[in-house]
Amino acid sequence: MWYVLQTKTHTEESALDKCRKALVPAAADAVFLPRYVRERKVHGVFERDLRVLFPGYLFVDSKTPEEIAAVMREIPGIAVPVCTGEDFTPVRREEQTFLLRLMDDDHIVQPSKGRILNGVVEVDEGPLTGHGDKIVYIDRHKRFCEIRVHMPDGEKKARVSLEITEKSLAV
Numbered sequence: 001m002w003y004v005l006q007t008k009t010h011t012e013e014s015a016l017d018k019c020r021k022a023l024v025p026a027a028a029d030a031v032f033l034p035r036y037v038r039e040r041k042v043h044g045v046f047e048r049d050l051r052v053l054f055p056g057y058l059f060v061d062s063k064t065p066e067e068i069a070a071v072m073r074e075i076p077g078i079a080v081p082v083c084t085g086e087d088f089t090p091v092r093r094e095e096q097t098f099l100l101r102l103m104d105d106d107h108i109v110q111p112s113k114g115r116i117l118n119g120v121v122e123v124d125e126g127p128l129t130g131h132g133d134k135i136v137y138i139d140r141h142k143r144f145c146e147i148r149v150h151m152p153d154g155e156k157k158a159r160v161s162l163e164i165t166e167k168s169l170a171v
Contacts, residue, residue, distance in 0.1 A: 001090040002059050002099075003068060004152055005031075005079035009056040016058055018078050027067035028060045034099065036109040036160045039143055053109060053158050057082075057151070065090070082152045089152035098134075099149070102127040102160070111143075111161035117168050128162060140164045 007015040012033050019031045034053035039046055058079055062068055065088040069081045081088045091099075102109045112126025121132040128135070128147070136157060137146040145162040148155060 001063070001065070002061055002096050003065055003088055003090050004082040005058040005060060005068075005072065006056055006082050006153075007058060007079040012052055012056070012058060015079050018075070019058060019060070019072075022071050022075055023060065023062075023068060027064055027071050028062040030061040032059050032061075032107045034059060034103060034107045034109070036158075037111055039111055039161050039163070050108065051159070053160070054149075054151075054156060059091070059107075084152060091152060092150055095150050098131070102131075109160050111163065113163045113165055115166035115168075116164055117166075119169075123162070124165075126162075128160065135162070138162065138164065140167075 005015075005019065016031060016033045023031055035050045036053050037048050038051045039048050041047075060068055069088045072079060072081055083089055104110060109127055112123050112128035114121055114123035114125075114128070114132070116122075121135050121138065123129045123132050131147070134147040134149075135145045136148050139145070143161055143163045144159050146157040146159050149158050
């Protein structure tokens with residue numbers, strides 16, 4: 001099961017290193033930071049860089065959440081387990097499956113391509129194929145969209161790359 005640790009935004013990389021040293025392999029199978037490839041045009045040339053998918057969050061793959069919570073209490077200030085009440089709450093199974101489909105083996109979401117036909121988003125290429133219903137916002141000029149993801153502490157929006165190649169209006 002996946003569990004979520006909350007950390008300060010923009011300190012995810014350093015928190016990731018510290019959590020990996022503290023948790024793997026004793027309490028967790030893996031600690032990772034999901035990212036997405038951002039494509040943007042700079043001076044007429046497309047550049048690709050990696051951005052954090054969920055700012056302020058790290059993910060832990062573990063069968064023993066109690067051990068993770070205990071270890072994280074011993075090293076305060078790095079990351080806090082996301083809990084519901086007193087329990088360290090896992091990511092819902094369907095959301096974990098959805099995120100696994102989006103990400104590659106390195107936990108990176110690659111860009112997608114799609115079109116808008118009669119006001120409906122159809123994703124033709126990439127990891128968002130078949131998940132147009134999860135899209136809540138599209139910025140065609142900056143080539144990204146926001147998707148809805150349910151996390152243990154509530155619904156979050158995540159930004160991923162999406163190029164809209166065609167748009168047609170209803171006649």
